[in-house]
Amino acid sequence: MTRVGILGAPRPVPRTWAGPLAGALVIALALPLFLLADWRLSGWAIAAVLWLGVQAFGLLLARVKPGPDQLAASGALAFGMMLRLLAVLAVLLAVAASDRKLGLGAALVYGAAYTAELGLSLMGYYNQEPTA
Helix, strand or coil: CCCCCCCCCCCCCCCCCHHHHHHHHHHHHHHHHHHHCCCCHHHHHHHHHHHHHHHHHHHHHHCCCCECCEHHHHHHHHHHHHHHHHHHHHHHHHHHHHCHHHHHHHHHHHHHHHHHHHHHHHHHHHCCCCCC
8 A cells, every 4th residue: 555645645626716817817917017117018918818818728628528438538638738738839939939029028928827827726726635
């Protein structure tokens, strides 16, 4: 019998909007920063559109119900999760290749929003009691 530590114990998936709302708040707070610093708003707009697109695709993926008896659904969910991150990477790389400052602004805003969402989502997950 193996012992599972506190970080490895399974927990239910939290159904909370705190993570995406934190990301949206970061995007919203970045707009005044772009205005005050006189940076190009197109960098902020690219990050905001990417953020909205990823969230919309995430809502679409949330409708897929994976399970041990539904291998196709599990595969589609895994492929969709990889696809959305690869799409963001491709867009940010294309923007950065054409204009470094624009790409840097977009990547920083998107990265900050992603970090805020991930941090709050992890806190919500590990705040719950383990199921087993």
